[in-house]
Amino acid sequence: MRIGELAERSGLSRDAIRFYETRGLLESHRSPNGYREFAADAVPWLAYVRTAQRLGFTLAAIAAHGAELREAPDSAAALSALFAEKIAVVDAKMSELAVLREELAERAVTGCPLRPEQQ
Amino acid sequence: MRIGELAERSGLSRDAIRFYETRGLLESHRSPNGYREFAADAVPWLAYVRTAQRLGFTLAAIAAHGAELREAPDSAAALSALFAEKIAVVDAKMSELAVLREELAERAVTGCPLRPEQQ
DNA sequence: GTAAACAGTGGAGCGCGCTCCAAGGTCAAG
DNA sequence: CTTGACCTTGGAGCGCGCTCCACTGTTTAC
Ligand SMILES: [Zn+2]
Ligand SMILES: [Zn+2]
Ligand SMILES: [Zn+2]
Ligand SMILES: [Zn+2]
Numbered sequence: 001m002r003i004g005e006l007a008e009r010s011g012l013s014r015d016a017i018r019f020y021e022t023r024g025l026l027e028s029h030r031s032p033n034g035y036r037e038f039a040a041d042a043v044p045w046l047a048y049v050r051t052a053q054r055l056g057f058t059l060a061a062i063a064a065h066g067a068e069l070r071e072a073p074d075s076a077a078a079l080s081a082l083f084a085e086k087i088a089v090v091d092a093k094m095s096e097l098a099v100l101r102e103e104l105a106e107r108a109v110t111g112c113p114l115r116p117e118q119q
Numbered sequence: 120m121r122i123g124e125l126a127e128r129s130g131l132s133r134d135a136i137r138f139y140e141t142r143g144l145l146e147s148h149r150s151p152n153g154y155r156e157f158a159a160d161a162v163p164w165l166a167y168v169r170t171a172q173r174l175g176f177t178l179a180a181i182a183a184h185g186a187e188l189r190e191a192p193d194s195a196a197a198l199s200a201l202f203a204e205k206i207a208v209v210d211a212k213m214s215e216l217a218v219l220r221e222e223l224a225e226r227a228v229t230g231c232p233l234r235p236e237q238q
Numbered sequence: 239g240t241a242a243a244c245a246g247t248g249g250a251g252c253g254c255g256c257t258c259c260a261a262g263g264t265c266a267a268g
Numbered sequence: 269c270t271t272g273a274c275c276t277t278g279g280a281g282c283g284c285g286c287t288c289c290a291c292t293g294t295t296t297a298c
Contacts, residue, residue, distance in 0.1 A: 172285095
């Protein structure tokens with residue numbers, strides 16, 4: 001499929017797709033006329049990319065993990081390593097949230113904290 | 120305290136602190152010589168800001184929530200509303216992670232998905 | 239008095255993740 | 269043959285979250 005169709009089916013802009021390609025997130029082959037040709041797989045792959053982005057992963061990290069998957073000798077092992085990695089990240093975020101909650105509770109802000117110094 | 124001390128105690132750069140001030144994240148009063156003067160509260164507040172940032176909140180959102188806290192008529196109610204809001208965000212991220220895990224599992228990538236088309 | 243350390247402002251630049259041109263090539267329909 | 273939809277590249281610009289720099293003023297130490 002060409003870029004317009006992929007854009008429509010993925011909900012991304014053509015510019016974003018071209019940008020992703022430059023960042024190694026997406027592969028295309030060229031037709032004789034120079035047009036990019038994408039595999040059908042690109043649609044679910046881009047959905048995955050967007051989800052990973054919403055979870056706070058950078059494009060570079062997503063591209064690196066994609067490469068890991070492709071280059072892994074043992075695909076199943078690579079997958080579970082990636083899962084463990086992502087879940088660890090979310091667990092870390094959860095415990096940081098607990099800290100945040102405590103911090104917030106400790107400082108029920110009332111008025112300007114600089115007032116005393118001001119007088 | 121002046122900006123250098125706050126920088127040292129918060130682990131942020133002076134530039135970052137000045138930047139936060141322009142974004143409404145931090146308040147200072149000026150000494151007669153024009154130097155910024157910060158309250159001791161600024162240290163835990165900046166720690167909170169960094170934590171919130173690591174959790175994926177933008178500086179604008181953090182500033183808005185800080186303002187909500189200060190302007191809330193009922194501080195306790197405002198606090199629990201903010202907690203609920205943040206926890207909802209993390210819950211949403213968790214469920215998105217589940218989707219991500221499934222997506223990944225479905226597509227144990229092996230080789231180039233464009234190869235068939237290429238030949 | 240002078241040097242060093244600290245403060246201020248303004249503006250440029252940067253990495254990220256794009257968006258939006260401008261100028262041009264390709265292709266199918268009428 | 270023209271029109272229009274679609275594609276190409278290149279480059280500028282933008283919001284975010286800063287960093288770095290130049291230049292200037294203030295305070296502290298000797
Ligand atoms: Zn990894
Ligand atoms: Zn004040
Ligand atoms: Zn809110
Ligand atoms: Zn290929």
